[in-house]
Amino acid sequence: MPYIVLSLIKTLIVVLVLMHTLAYLQWVERKVIAHVQLRVGPRRVGPHGLLQPLADVIKLVTKEGMIPSHVNTPFYFLAPFIAVLFALIPMCLIPYGGDINLFGIHTTMQVTDVSIGVLLVLGLSGMGVYGVALAGWASNNKYSLMGGLRSSAQMISYELPMALAIAAPLLMLNTLSFRHMVDAQTGFYFGFLPKWAIFQGPFPQIFSFILFSIAGFAETNRVPFDLPEAENELVAGFHTEYSSMSFAAFFMAEYANMVTVSCVATLLFLGGWQPLWPAEYGSSFLPSLIFLASAVICFLHAARPARPFDRITLPVFGVLFLIIAGVFLIPPVQQILIPLFWFGAKVGGILFVFIWVRATLPRFRYDQLMRFAWTFMFPAALINLFITGLLVAVS
Amino acid sequence: MPFPFWITGVPFSWYLILSAVLFTLGVAGFLFRRNIITVFMSIELMLNAVNLSFVAFSYKLGQNDGHIFSFFVMVVAAAEAAVGLAIILTVFKNRQTLEIDEVSSLKN
Amino acid sequence: MDAVLFLVFAAIAVVCAVNLVIQTHPIASALSLIGVMGSLAFVYLQLGGQFIAAAQLVVYAGAIMVLFVFVIMLLNEGKERKVKMRLWVRWAGLPLLALFIALMAFIVQRVLPAQQSVKFGAFTSGDAQSIGTKLFTAYLLPFEVTSVLILIAIVGAIVLARKEID
Numbered sequence: 001m002p003y004i005v006l007s008l009i010k011t012l013i014v015v016l017v018l019m020h021t022l023a024y025l026q027w028v029e030r031k032v033i034a035h036v037q038l039r040v041g042p043r044r045v046g047p048h049g050l051l052q053p054l055a056d057v058i059k060l061v062t063k064e065g066m067i068p069s070h071v072n073t074p075f076y077f078l079a080p081f082i083a084v085l086f087a088l089i090p091m092c093l094i095p096y097g098g099d100i101n102l103f104g105i106h107t108t109m110q111v112t113d114v115s116i117g118v119l120l121v122l123g124l125s126g127m128g129v130y131g132v133a134l135a136g137w138a139s140n141n142k143y144s145l146m147g148g149l150r151s152s153a154q155m156i157s158y159e160l161p162m163a164l165a166i167a168a169p170l171l172m173l174n175t176l177s178f179r180h181m182v183d184a185q186t187g188f189y190f191g192f193l194p195k196w197a198i199f200q201g202p203f204p205q206i207f208s209f210i211l212f213s214i215a216g217f218a219e220t221n222r223v224p225f226d227l228p229e230a231e232n233e234l235v236a237g238f239h240t241e242y243s244s245m246s247f248a249a250f251f252m253a254e255y256a257n258m259v260t261v262s263c264v265a266t267l268l269f270l271g272g273w274q275p276l277w278p279a280e281y282g283s284s285f286l287p288s289l290i291f292l293a294s295a296v297i298c299f300l301h302a303a304r305p306a307r308p309f310d311r312i313t314l315p316v317f318g319v320l321f322l323i324i325a326g327v328f329l330i331p332p333v334q335q336i337l338i339p340l341f342w343f344g345a346k347v348g349g350i351l352f353v354f355i356w357v358r359a360t361l362p363r364f365r366y367d368q369l370m371r372f373a374w375t376f377m378f379p380a381a382l383i384n385l386f387i388t389g390l391l392v393a394v395s
Numbered sequence: 396m397p398f399p400f401w402i403t404g405v406p407f408s409w410y411l412i413l414s415a416v417l418f419t420l421g422v423a424g425f426l427f428r429r430n431i432i433t434v435f436m437s438i439e440l441m442l443n444a445v446n447l448s449f450v451a452f453s454y455k456l457g458q459n460d461g462h463i464f465s466f467f468v469m470v471v472a473a474a475e476a477a478v479g480l481a482i483i484l485t486v487f488k489n490r491q492t493l494e495i496d497e498v499s500s501l502k503n
Numbered sequence: 504m505d506a507v508l509f510l511v512f513a514a515i516a517v518v519c520a521v522n523l524v525i526q527t528h529p530i531a532s533a534l535s536l537i538g539v540m541g542s543l544a545f546v547y548l549q550l551g552g553q554f555i556a557a558a559q560l561v562v563y564a565g566a567i568m569v570l571f572v573f574v575i576m577l578l579n580e581g582k583e584r585k586v587k588m589r590l591w592v593r594w595a596g597l598p599l600l601a602l603f604i605a606l607m608a609f610i611v612q613r614v615l616p617a618q619q620s621v622k623f624g625a626f627t628s629g630d631a632q633s634i635g636t637k638l639f640t641a642y643l644l645p646f647e648v649t650s651v652l653i654l655i656a657i658v659g660a661i662v663l664a665r666k667e668i669d
Contacts, residue, residue, distance in 0.1 A: 410550070420521060436536050466555060
């Protein structure tokens, strides 16, 4: 059964890469926030704290799982499970790159291609709210209950502008499958401006992109919309009563949701794995150049080591970067890696904005949050959709 | 029924049986439960069962009209849920209870 | 394969529906109903209804049920009181219900020719494009009427629930 074997291999790769991404995303977040606030962040475990995620995972797994006596036990255990489940399922619908032709096997860089991909991702990620709401309710604690209530109200409210913001580029791209969506954004205007949905005529979807990003922040419970876990008014909101692995599950679900939102934004608005400028101008050499530059920097720093062991670690990393830069130049592998690089770069850029906003903006008040959703986001998304529809119909 | 049914596909009648079973359970919940929200959810279960038979018949007739009907059922259910839950909120506000038998001031 | 998948999801749907009826706490019932809706979405997919399966997830499981859960949590009423049932209802109700279901299944089985079987992928006009075309041509008037209905429902819900609960 080659199909089943192939799907299992792809699932395995996606799971492994995703789990490491989620673990290291937390390290990146701590580092970025630290540097924004002029601190250094984690740097005790491993070089530059690179083994910190491992230490965190070991800590969370080996901690005792406390069950408070007053909780509603079955739902208390069900809630983190639901949250993680519906945060991870959308991952298998997202394409990470183009086609692969290797050893006579033809396949796509996606666990499964669904013709209604966008709708399914929207529906499945909308189910994640049950995890949060149930956790808040089952904890039997007034702060948790407030957090759960806020979360469900917030998610219902922001799902509408999100769906409307998704609908506008769909009118132009004319498909619901992620793969065809990226195909519809291939090519360049005047030879250099990419035909991504945010640049594409008849109506550049830049407003939809902004609205989608704001709604995405609210859907993933991130600052400035992290009302469900506002720590200075609700202790820790819906996960006050959770510890060890069940707490880690909520943590993981939040990061997985962030990755999903970033992937969907990349596929819908930023052209998926299409390069920023045409390959004639050398866009396929960019990854090699970046890794080459990193290698050069490593070697330069190794020449003037700040600490004794830098003399060993930095050259090792430099050689590693050189090897990666070389791999990006091998023709058959290049076909696979270049789209992956562009996809990863765009998703990483959006994730960086998520973290940057968290380090910068204060939290909304609850009434401001709701007023913002219903009096600004919703009408703006509606008007945007209307103009897009009109222009698409006219042209 | 042809014997190796797992090779030839699912017998069409199974879908209708599933629909009937779900509808009956919805009716049972509607009759037995006393919480007004659970009663409301039983109605939603009945609507779902009807949707299933719409989609199943749509398959049998080879037309997608049944899908459109069930889409309309969903839309109407959404409107119904919004108004119904608003009514439940009002009832709770006035009477501090969700028991259906307690909301009977017109009776005597 | 088709039959196995159908049986699995049908079993989940029926177990969840039974759970909806027998649970005394509304939030358990709500979760069971979400289970029914999710497994029905898979059954729709098997019948070729891609769009309707996605709509089931987005509208029913993702929006309507969130509203239910939200209201249940907001009112936070707790378990239902036990009601006294008559003796014969308590002992004969369940067997009668099972008998009724069995009778209905039997009738459906007899009325419909069993030869016709459902294969995944045999029905292709359930995708978003065909549904959309039909919705905006043949069913345009009902579609517009439902939009008015939703508008009325929004206004009605706001008028009913406007006052704060104290």
